[in-house]
Structure formats: structure tokens, C-alpha cells
Amino acid sequence: MFPEKVCPDCEEPLERMELQGTDAVGTLSIVSAAADDGFLSGIRADEILTPVPYVCPDCRRTLLYAEN
Numbered sequence: 571m572f573p574e575k576v577c578p579d580c581e582e583p584l585e586r587m588e589l590q591g592t593d594a595v596g597t598l599s600i601v602s603a604a605a606d607d608g609f610l611s612g613i614r615a616d617e618i619l620t621p622v623p624y625v626c627p628d629c630r631r632t633l634l635y636a637e638n
């Protein structure tokens with residue numbers, strides 16, 4: 571189980587959602603583009619992460635987190 575995530579604006583607990591796509595869109599994933607130091611540099615080049623949306627029930631702000 572993942573730790574509870576809270577909205578940076580409202581401090582309300584975020585609700586985990588699921589991405590839905592059509593056959594034309596395919597599956598969304600996050601992969602490391604380079605092995606140098608930078609954003610997500612700790613991810614191996616062959617590791618694939620799935621973007622998971624979390625939505626604030628109060629202000630409707632949506633945040634994407636990269637999860638396995």
C-alpha cells in the first residue's frame with residue numbers, strides 16, 4: 571500500500587484514480603530517457619513505471635505519480 575497523498579493546495583487526502591484510454595491511445599508508461607543525473611535518474615533504463623492519477627475531491631486538482 572502506498573502512503574496517503576495529500577493535495578498541496580487543500581491538504582485534503584487525494585483519491586487514487588485509473589487512466590483510461592482507447593485502442594488508438596494505447597498504454598501510457600514512463601521510461602528513463604537517459605542514464606545521466608536528472609529527473610528520475612534512479613530508474614533503470616529497462617524499468618517501466620505507470621502514471622497513476624490522484625485527484626483532490628475538494629478542488630479537483632489532479633496529480634500524476636509514477637508507480638510500478
